[in-house]
Amino acid sequence: MSLNIAVIGPGLVGSAFINQVKQFQNKKLTLSVIATMNSKKMTLGSSVVDSNIDKFIEYCNANQPCVIVDSTSSESVVTHYPKILQKLHLVTPNKKGFSGSIDLFNQIKSASLENNTFCYHEATVGAGLPIISTLNDLVQTGDEITKIEGIFSGTLSFIFNRFSQIGGSNVSFSQTVKEAKELGYTEPDPRDDLNGLDVARKVVILGRVSGLPLSLDTLQIENIVPKELREADASTFMEQLSNYDDYFSKLNKEALESKSVLRYVGCVDPNGSSVALKKFDASHPFASLKGSDNIIAFYTKRFPNPLIVQGAGAGAEVTAFGMFSDVLKIAKSMVGPI
Ligand SMILES: NC(=O)C1=CN([C@@H]2O[C@H](COP(=O)(O)OP(=O)(O)OC[C@H]3O[C@@H](n4cnc5c(N)ncnc54)[C@H](OP(=O)(O)O)[C@@H]3O)[C@@H](O)[C@H]2O)C=CC1
Ligand SMILES: N[C@@H](CC=O)C(=O)O
C-alpha cells in the first residue's frame, strides 16, 4: 500500500520530517512526499508554481490516500483544516488551530469525526513525547483528570535549567536565550516562548483535550519579556536582551538564597489553570531537569500519584518523530500491522 504525504512548511521541523520519511523502508507500506509548499512557492509533483492553498488541497484530493502535514506556525493555514479534513488526513505540530478560537477547534473535531479522517497533533505538546496520545487514552478509557502540571517549553526548560541551578551558573540569561535559538528549540521569534504564549497554547490544548473549555483570553499568563522589548523587531530584541541580564540575575539570586530554583510551569486545573515563573525547592523533580527536557505530570482518579512523562520536548528531530509516528498511526489504520 502507498500513502501520499504533502508538507506545508518545509522549514526546520518540516525538513527534518521529510528526511525521516525518506529513510523509511517497509515491505507493506510505501510513503511518498508528493507535494510541498512554503509561503511563496509550491511543488506539486514535478511542477513548481506560486503558492495557493486551495490548489494544494485540490492536488492532494486528486492523489488519495493522502495526509497533509502542516509544519508551519501559520494562523491562516489552520483556518483550512476543516476543509482539508473533508477528504484528507492531517498531522501537525502547529498549535494555532487547537489553541485559538474554540469555534475553530470544534469545527476541526467535527470535520474529522463526520468525514472519518484523522487529525493528529501529538507534536503540539512536548514535541515527540507521548502527551496527547496519553491524555486521549486516559480520557477515552474513562479516567478523570484532576490536574496536569509540567514544564512544557523546551526553550524555557533549557534556559532555566542552565541559568538557575543550585551551586550557581556562569552563564547570563541573554546568552541562554541565544543558545536556545541556535539549537532550534525556540519559536521563530523567541519572544513567543518568553512571553508564555507557547506554554499557554499547550495548556489550552491539554485543557480542551481533557474536556475543559480553556481559552488564551482567560488564562493567567506571566510574560517575562522585558516591557521595553515587547514591540521591538526580532533582531533588536536579541541585541538588547543583555541589558536586562542584571534583572534576571537578581531574581535568580533571590531563589537560590532560599535553596530554590526558577522554573517556568504550566498547570491545567479545573479550579484555575495558569502559566507562570515559579520557585521550586532543590528536592523537587522540576529542579533536577536537564537540557531542553519537558516533564509532564498527569494527576487522575486512577493515578493520584502522577503518571509522569519526561524527555526532550523541543528540537527538529524529536518533533519530526512525533509527526512521523502520527503519520504511521494513520497508515497502520489502513494497512494493518507493519
Ligand atoms: N522547533 C521545535 O522544537 C518545535 C516546533 N513546533 C512547531 O513546529 C512548527 C514549525 O516550526 P519550525 O520548523 O521551527 O518553523 P520554521 O520557521 O523553520 O518553518 C516554518 C515553515 O512554514 C512556512 N510557512 C510559513 N507561513 C506559511 C504559509 N502561510 N503558507 C505556507 N508555508 C508557510 C515557512 O515558509 P517561508 O520560509 O516561505 O516563510 C517555513 O517553510 C511550528 O508550528 C512550531 O510551533 C512544535 C514542537 C517543537
Ligand atoms: N518553542 C517550543 C517548541 C515546541 O513546541 C518549545 O520551546 O517548547
Ligand code: NA
Ligand atoms: Na507530544
